[in-house]
Amino acid sequence: MRHRSAGIDALGRAPKRQSALGLGDIQRNLVGALSAIFGPTLGIGIAAATPVGTVIEVSGSCIDHGRVLKFGDAVQIGDTLDVPPGGKLKLQMADGSAISVAPDSNITVASYNINGSSPSVKLSLAQGVLRITSATRPFEVSSAVGTAAASSASADWFVESKAGSARVAVLAGIVDLTSNLIGQSVSIPAHWGARLEAGRAPVPPRVWNQMEFNAFIRITQ
Amino acid sequence: MRLSVLPNDPNLSKKRWKLHFGEAFTRNAKTGYENRSTRHRDRGRCPYYYCRIASVLAFALAGLVPIASNAYTAAGDRNFPAQLILPQIGPTDALWLPISTLPMEAFKPFDPTRQTNFGGTYSKLITEDLGIELADGLIHRDRLRASSVTGAQNFRATLQYEAILDPPHEFLLSVLLKHEFGGTGDQAAGSEKHGATTPGVTFGKGLGDLPIGYWRPLAITGFAGYEFGEGPRTNSFQVGISIQYSIPYLVSKVANVNMPRFLRGMTPITEVFFTNPVEHVPGQGTNTTLVVAPGVSYSRGRGWELGIEAMIPTTRTAGHGIGVIAQLLVQLDYLLPESVVGRPIFVPTELP
Numbered sequence: 001m002r003h004r005s006a007g008i009d010a011l012g013r014a015p016k017r018q019s020a021l022g023l024g025d026i027q028r029n030l031v032g033a034l035s036a037i038f039g040p041t042l043g044i045g046i047a048a049a050t051p052v053g054t055v056i057e058v059s060g061s062c063i064d065h066g067r068v069l070k071f072g073d074a075v076q077i078g079d080t081l082d083v084p085p086g087g088k089l090k091l092q093m094a095d096g097s098a099i100s101v102a103p104d105s106n107i108t109v110a111s112y113n114i115n116g117s118s119p120s121v122k123l124s125l126a127q128g129v130l131r132i133t134s135a136t137r138p139f140e141v142s143s144a145v146g147t148a149a150a151s152s153a154s155a156d157w158f159v160e161s162k163a164g165s166a167r168v169a170v171l172a173g174i175v176d177l178t179s180n181l182i183g184q185s186v187s188i189p190a191h192w193g194a195r196l197e198a199g200r201a202p203v204p205p206r207v208w209n210q211m212e213f214n215a216f217i218r219i220t221q
Numbered sequence: 222m223r224l225s226v227l228p229n230d231p232n233l234s235k236k237r238w239k240l241h242f243g244e245a246f247t248r249n250a251k252t253g254y255e256n257r258s259t260r261h262r263d264r265g266r267c268p269y270y271y272c273r274i275a276s277v278l279a280f281a282l283a284g285l286v287p288i289a290s291n292a293y294t295a296a297g298d299r300n301f302p303a304q305l306i307l308p309q310i311g312p313t314d315a316l317w318l319p320i321s322t323l324p325m326e327a328f329k330p331f332d333p334t335r336q337t338n339f340g341g342t343y344s345k346l347i348t349e350d351l352g353i354e355l356a357d358g359l360i361h362r363d364r365l366r367a368s369s370v371t372g373a374q375n376f377r378a379t380l381q382y383e384a385i386l387d388p389p390h391e392f393l394l395s396v397l398l399k400h401e402f403g404g405t406g407d408q409a410a411g412s413e414k415h416g417a418t419t420p421g422v423t424f425g426k427g428l429g430d431l432p433i434g435y436w437r438p439l440a441i442t443g444f445a446g447y448e449f450g451e452g453p454r455t456n457s458f459q460v461g462i463s464i465q466y467s468i469p470y471l472v473s474k475v476a477n478v479n480m481p482r483f484l485r486g487m488t489p490i491t492e493v494f495f496t497n498p499v500e501h502v503p504g505q506g507t508n509t510t511l512v513v514a515p516g517v518s519y520s521r522g523r524g525w526e527l528g529i530e531a532m533i534p535t536t537r538t539a540g541h542g543i544g545v546i547a548q549l550l551v552q553l554d555y556l557l558p559e560s561v562v563g564r565p566i567f568v569p570t571e572l573p
């Protein structure tokens with residue numbers, strides 16, 4: 001079990017891994033150093049080292065910065081999780097949210113602020129599919145083309161990131177999908193879905209049939 | 222406006238409607254008033270059966286909106302906006318509130334000078350592919366030198382099944398069976414005494430899968446049906462087509478075109494509706510009606526949609542006055558997605 005800070009956006013956390021420094025580690029060190037400098041100035045302080053989530057199911061060689069994940073491992077802010085084709089990963093987050101990562105996905109925990117008056121969660125999905133049962137609002141997942149954010153207190157939704165496009169489908173709750181370039185957004189209610197292509201406005205949402213949902217459910221089970 | 226349809230006047234010697242085209246119409250049995258035109262002087266002596274044919278056609282045109290309830294639906298990334306004249310191209314969970322007004326030419330007292338329709342259609346999905354529509358409404362008629370009259374339209378029900386859905390090619394096809402329950406409306410206001418049943422086919426095709434650049438937002442929808450009238454009500458063949466250019470599709474699928482925000486929700490659309498009776502009225506040339514309805518639909522993807530179109534008759538039978546039709550669509554599946562109102566009654570099993 002690793003222990004890192006949580007509850008504050010990328011603050012108060014120093015890498016403890018002894019492996020050679022990769023790009024992710026450099027970023028973590030940089031964030032940690034900046035936090036040490038500016039954190040007290042901002043009055044935020046350094047939170048206790050706390051994981052933001054735990055691996056509750058894993059198969060295949062799912063990797064976090066070169067380390068193969070196993071059941072019970074902690075997930076922390078700044079972690080980048082790679083799920084290989086044929087693998088799968090499920091996380092139980094500290095706020096009660098659950099994240100299922102489909103095969104051939106890459107996800108980064110950018111921030112996980114679940115304390116205080118303005119909680120927010122930010123994940124980055126470079127590619128692949130996530131099923132998220134979110135318990136914090138806003139719960140954001142950004143991709144190369146746009147950002148999906150659960151705007152309801154609880155939501156059950158999928159987000160898919162591909163080269164040049166993203167899709168969001170909602171089983172429960174409401175999720176907003178916003179174009180990075182245009183800034184235009186659409187609200188997607190339960191049982192609806194929408195697509196976003198690079199440099200475009202979001203496609204108006206539409207009702208998804210159960211077959212379409214089942215395709216996502218199947219790969220995130 | 223040359224088109225007018227008169228309901229039965231209880232004081233008339235013959236219990237029937239009378240249809241007037243252009244300057245020619247029949248002698249009124251009560252007033253004795255007669256048109257000076259002799260161009261179609263034989264019309265007043267046309268057999269009752271033929272008069273019925275024409276009257277049904279004319280009423281279908283005047284009350285086009287409430288008769289043909291409409292909807293939005295989607296095939297892949299193509300959202301087909303709600304149509305205002307043609308039937309919907311697929312079943313859905315929604316509520317439509319159309320209103321239309323059509324000026325009419327009146328020649329004698331009690332002739333309608335304007336007909337206004339207030340409609341309401343509730344569409345409910347039974348399964349994801351099968352839906353039912355229930356429609357009714359009011360007819361309001363302003364009359365020449367007489368008080369206006371308001372009455373109910375005939376109740377209508379439509380069963381529709383989406384038989385083909387091809388998202389990559391933005392294509393869908395549905396079959397429908399519509400029944401108008403004759404005598405359920407107010408005949409004094411123009412509702413038909415006899416019902417009709419219409420089997421038909423609807424389709425929608427977006428051109429987004431074709432390599433045609435800025436023409437990709439184009440889409441075509443269509444309808445073809447055959448109306449079987451009950452009793453003396455005539456049978457007729459009905460065909461409709463719409464051409465639409467979706468700005469939402471343009472900015473989301475084709476190019477990032479810089480334009481004002483409100484334009485991004487616009488879909489210019491032109492609908493054309495054609496009816497042709499099996500039997501023709503002698504002396505009137507063709508009884509075909511052809512209405513062209515150019516307009517625009519606006520949606521911001523928030524569960525509602527507004528459309529407005531002009532109704533331009535292009536045949537003599539259809540008249541030559543310009544009417545207006547507007548419609549508010551409430552997408553119940555968007556606004557109440559987790560209730561039975563916004564979801565199909567029977568939903569396929571979700572994977573655990």
